């Protein structure tokens with residue numbers, strides 16, 4: 001008979017064995033993980049090789065069997081003289097029946113890559129597009145060119161929708177492009193059945209998927225219904241898929257190919273630099289009235305007679321600002337998600353036709369704004385990421401002429417946005433990327449955008465088209481942050497002891513010896529201005545010396561500030577941290593903006609529009625001299 005001791009000994013041995021097995025399992029799991037990683041990396045390498053081998057083909061050639069037709073269609077139907085970079089490659093590739101993803105910046109001309117091929121061969125091109133306004137715009141502009149195009153949206157009447165669905169079945173239908181939302185694939189069995197019929201009849205020529213990054217959760221605009229599009233490549237073999245996006249991060253592109261099941265396809269990517277856009281950060285005043293004055297002056301004087309967009313953070317802001325500007329005599333309209341689809345369409349059209357000078361919008365006014373002459377995009381509040389900022393500001397200057405992207409920044413807006421986005425994974429990092437762009441006072445703004453897209457543009461690529469490069473001689477003052485960090489940490493610790501949470505404003509108050517006496521810093525008032533103090537707090541947040549701590553109340557979310565993981569570094573005697581102090585460069589909000597783009601060699605690339613204006617000016621002898629000067633400041637408007 002075994003004793004308790006014997007049994008306990010046995011348990012110990014079993015435990016030992018279990019520990020050994022656990023260790024073995026952990027080791028095997030680790031090996032398994034490594035093998036999975038290796039497999040993924042090998043698959044990626046195969047896809048990359050496939051993609052590279054496709055890329056080695058001369059897609060921009062002009063000796064394809066369809067090349068003559070392509071050229072004639074470009075000139076006679078689209079009334080365009082020549083292709084923009086990568087358009088011809090995308091067209092030849094998709095006409096060859098290859099899957100491809102085209103990555104071009106906003107306004108670079110992605111639509112032509114599927115609109116033109118649609119006219120070259122018989123059959124129908126399906127265009128998947130996420131937004132009704134985008135589809136309406138495109139169908140409107142195609143119809144103007146006598147290109148037969150149709151759309152089916154949730155706003156389409158039952159009758160029109162039936163007619164549109166019949167296009168898929170009708171072998172004699174003249175329609176060349178049919179625009180649908182991704183929801184149509186996911187939710188309408190009738191649509192899918194008709195599409196299968198279209199394929200069986202050999203009429204399904206191509207599937208173009210606009211804003212294809214919406215497939216990926218890593219993209220900035222994930223739409224669950226886009227995932228459903230993954231079935232298309234198997235369901236319709238040999239029908240080329242052409243994905244188009246302005247989102248270029250490698251992660252998103254790989255993910256999109258995987259979801260659409262077109263790994264190893266040709267990826268055509270152009271640079272993201274938009275040389276005609278001038279980037280500028282303006283200091284945002286604290287009161288709405290002062291903000292309105294800035295917007296009023298910009299729209300009335302700097303952008304006199306020009307079209308633009310003012311992006312706002314919320315529907316309330318959007319309405320308030322639009323009303324405020326209207327009271328100041330400006331022709332503007334608001335655009336946001338609470339407006340009926342019909343009202344939104346009307347606003348869009350009236351803006352397009354210059355009845356409204358500017359649209360004051362939330363980000364609901366988004367993809368597919370096909371207005372080439374947008375001369376300004378003003379962000380009244382910062383975007384939630386650099387990716388979003390690039391897309392939103394990129395709606396300016398699609399015609400290639402100079403346009404301006406102005407962002408009004410102040411620290412408080414960081415919290416307006418963070419309290420709205422913090423629940424989604426990675427959103428704070430994205431927002432802090434945007435804040436870094438605004439806080440930057442030394443690096444070319446274009447360079448910061450380039451880094452975001454894994455590109456490298458030298459200063460020459462900017463040509464003084466940002467507020468930093470256009471003002472290169474300003475002396476940059478740096479301030480040491482070590483003692484400020486310590487002060488801010490002690491303010492937070494002191495409040496903690498009193499069970500009080502501090503917002504950034506309260507910390508600023510305590511730091512500048514304002515607000516409740518018990519929370520105030522015990523030392524001297526800092527030698528910097530409160531505006532620089534705001535930048536210091538924002539800087540320490542984005543660099544993880546401070547962190548936001550979100551709390552819900554019944555009506556809102558509050559962002560309190562706590563010490564961050566890096567704050568302990570301050571204890572190290574060798575610790576140093578410097579922040580360049582921003583200096584706002586001169587920017588005349590009440591005089592017309594320049595209208596030309598400078599080239600590398602400091603000559604002026606006089607745009608067609610400028611030449612026309614110059615000709616007008618030359619007829620007035622008193623102006624003739626001015627028209628010949630090198631730095632052209634055009635105030636003729």
Ligand SMILES: Nc1ncnc2c1ncn2[C@@H]1O[C@H](COP(=O)(O)OP(=O)(O)OP(=O)(O)O)[C@@H](O)[C@H]1O
Nearest residue numbers: 080082083084106107108109110111112368372398
């Ligand atoms: N080859 C070309 N020559 C001159 N203009 C062109 C050419 N291709 C396109 N465009 C014009 O450029 C403008 C922008 O084109 P498009 O709407 O296709 O851009 P996009 O890349 O699709 O932008 P987004 O990402 O916002 O959808 C349009 O006004 C279009 O007519």
